[in-house]
Amino acid sequence: MPHTAPRPPRAEHPAVLPHLFAHTVDAVPVVCVRPCDTPGPTWVIYQQRNYLGTLHHHPDSGWYLQHAREHHHSLDNAIRALRRPTTWPAARARAAQWAHDALSTPGMCVINIQTTGLHHPQAVHIAICTPDSVLLDTLINPRQRIEPAATRLHHHTHRSLSDAPVFGDVLPHLAETLHGRRCVTYNLPFTQQVLHNELARITGRLRHFSTQWADAMRPVAHWTGLWSAHHRTYRNQRLHGPHEARSKCEKLIDHLSQLRAE
Incomplete structure (x- = not known):
């Protein structure tokens, strides 16, 4: 995985998000990678090369956390949810x-x-x-x-x-x-x-x-x-x-x- 990635467009709609981009939430960056074998709007999220989780975008319900089975309207909140400690x-x-x-x-x-x-x-x-x-x-x-x-x-x-x-x-x-x-x-x-x-x-x-x-x-x-x-x-x-x-x-x-x- 590259050390750097391009910044995403300001809009969060998946139609304008690149396959690889960096995104900063609460002053801490993550890298978002779209798997080549996934037809839908899906990104794998890494923080300091550590896998945080996978996010899917649904047109009606927003960003879906695969492991938690919950939806968030914004990409930032979806990433915050992926960062939860194990004590949550x-x-x-x-x-x-x-x-x-x-x-x-x-x-x-x-x-x-x-x-x-x-x-x-x-x-x-x-x-x-x-x-x-x-x-x-x-x-x-x-x-x-x-x-x-x-x-x-x-x-x-x-x-x-x-x-x-x-x-x-x-x-x-x-x-x-x-x-x-x-x-x-x-x-x-x-x-x-x-x-x-x-x-x-x-x-x-x-x-x-x-x-x-x-x-x-x-x-x-x-x-x-x-x-x-x-x-x-x-x-x-x-x-x-x-x-x-x-x-x-x-x-x-x-x-x-x-x-x-x-």
């Missing part, structure tokens, strides 16, 4: 058990907070849901500028939130709803940062809710199993769907249910 089945099983335990906890809930942005974020929309009900779903007037990038995601503006309650008006209901519950969120440090910002603005000091917090981001990453060779860990996954707090809560509950079903 055990990590996936632990993530499934974590989701089972989380959903089985009496009184568990999930929370999502849409914010003014990433710089000193304040809440603009908060939702708290259980698998069976919506406990809280309210817009918040942040009384501060909303970053344009945040508005492009959730569509909230200063004008659209002008009649919404401020955080202090919602706080009693929020504290009562969270009290004594196990609350699962996605990216816990950010959720707690937003709550701390709001509480510090109201009271002048930090205050902690009587809540058992849990972060689903790492279990979801371990369950999905897309390995970053550069960082040597599983890549965090986006929680897809509309940037709307209640929808995000429902999406997270659905995702945990999917994990538990494995």
Whole structure:
């Protein structure tokens, strides 16, 4: 196998991919070789001359991992899946058990907070849901500028939130709803940062809710199993769907249910 190979075209469609090309994913290169005896769009993937696996492209379902019998929409994610360490089945099983335990906890809930942005974020929309009900779903007037990038995601503006309650008006209901519950969120440090910002603005000091917090981001990453060779860990996954707090809560509950079903 050659030491170097041409770079592929920017598009990943197999019709424009050469029979031999180099491709870099997470700062680590691989070489993709199309076997001459394979009529379909198939490439064998090598990393530092080590065989990672074989990928087939299906027009409707994307890149298919032959050994794992799974599909990925992008070539990058398919290669990340090929790079999984041998411990991944055990990590996936632990993530499934974590989701089972989380959903089985009496009184568990999930929370999502849409914010003014990433710089000193304040809440603009908060939702708290259980698998069976919506406990809280309210817009918040942040009384501060909303970053344009945040508005492009959730569509909230200063004008659209002008009649919404401020955080202090919602706080009693929020504290009562969270009290004594196990609350699962996605990216816990950010959720707690937003709550701390709001509480510090109201009271002048930090205050902690009587809540058992849990972060689903790492279990979801371990369950999905897309390995970053550069960082040597599983890549965090986006929680897809509309940037709307209640929808995000429902999406997270659905995702945990999917994990538990494995």
